[in-house]
Amino acid sequence: MPKIIPSLAALALAASLAACAAPPSQAAAPVPPAPPAPHPPAGMTLSAIASGSTRSTAAMAFEGGGRDDRRTFVAGAILVDHPKGKLLFDAGYGRDLATHFKTAPAIMQATIKPVLTTPVAQQLAAAGVPVSSLKAVVLTHAHWDHVSGLQHFSGTPVWVTKAELDFADHADGAKLARQLGTGNYKVYDFPDGPYLGFDHSWDIFDDGSVVLVPTPGHTPGSIAAFVNTPDGKRYVLVGDTAWQAEGVTLPAPKPALSRMLVDADGPGTWTMLQRLHAAAQAVPGLVVVPAHDARVWSTLPPLQAR
Known part of the structure; x- marks a missing residue:
């Protein structure tokens, strides 16, 4: 029987999948020094704006999660209203969600059903925040x-x-x-020094209130945002580096199937989870805000309709 030699493309695909699904190293990241005290201005606020949700289980969100542990995966945006400009982190579901969802991976389309409630822009308008008043939409990543x-x-x-x-x-x-078009996409860099275990950062308003750090892994250009409000609250918006808070607080990676489905670099994502976990140890009371953990979002200040 002739020996079957796999193609280079097949070998490359197999190697890529194996790397993504490989169990992560257990080496822990060192706890970093605390950053300089932030000086958020009076009147700065953070507001959560849920635009819809889907349902799944903890077992699909992080290793060790229970199959009977049903979770609501929220989708939406976080508005940071700073005297120097309003920043909207992510954009949530749009009115054409049904069409947009057809661009998701086929296995995702077969296993989840996202439900739109109210688009973020509509809720902003109801709160007296015109879209034209936003300084920028800051994407944690482009999924x-x-x-x-x-x-x-x-x-x-x-x-x-x-x-x-x-x-x-x-x-x-x-x-x-x-x-949807990337014509309005504006590239930024991380011109500032280390911050909570991350080598580079960008202190957007130069007062420590909003600090972005690179967290490549889930996608090549994923970011996290440390947001410090004048009431003494400390938040970190982690995007999809973790789907649920346990990804950072334990820490725990996504299960192998989920990593293969959505993480561009599984081991890289695990490295970022470890750094975020170490950052949480360095800042007591830090609220870890994954983009899809409805339990955490329910504790955040909601956007108030005018």
Whole structure:
């Protein structure tokens, strides 16, 4: 019987899947020194704006999660209203969610059913916050459920890293970002020094109130945002580096199937989870805010309708 020699493409695919699914190293990240005290201005606020949700289980969100532990996966945006500018982190679901969801991976379309409640832009309008007043939409990353709502922000700058713009321009996982258009995408860098265990950062308002750090792994240009409000609250918006808070607090990676489905770099994502876990140890009371953990979102200040 002739010996079957796999093609180079097949070998490369197998190696990529194996790397993504490989169990992560257990080496822990060292606890970093605490950052300088922030000086958020009076009147600065953080508000959660849920635009819809889907349902799954903890078992699909992090290793060790229970199959009977049903979880609501929220989708939406976080508004940071700073005297120097309003920043909207992610965009949630748009009104054309049903069409947008067709760009998601086939296995995701077969296993979950996202439900739209109210688009973020509509809720902003009800709260007296016109879209034109936003300084920028800051994407934690460019997957479909974070960019769907961009259809309502056609004139707003969308801030991304260079790596994430490249991802949005070319990757299969960013089809919707390309369909909606990346003409408003504006690239930023991390000009500031180390912050809570991350080598580079960007203190957007130069007062420690909003500090972005690179967290490549889930996508090549994923970011996290440390937000410090004048009431003494400390938050870190982690995007999809973790789907549920346990990903950071334990820490625990996504299960192998989920990693293969959604993480561009599984081991890289695990490294970021470890760093975020160490950051949480360095800042007592730090509230870890995954983009999809409805339990955490329910504890955040909601956007108030006018």
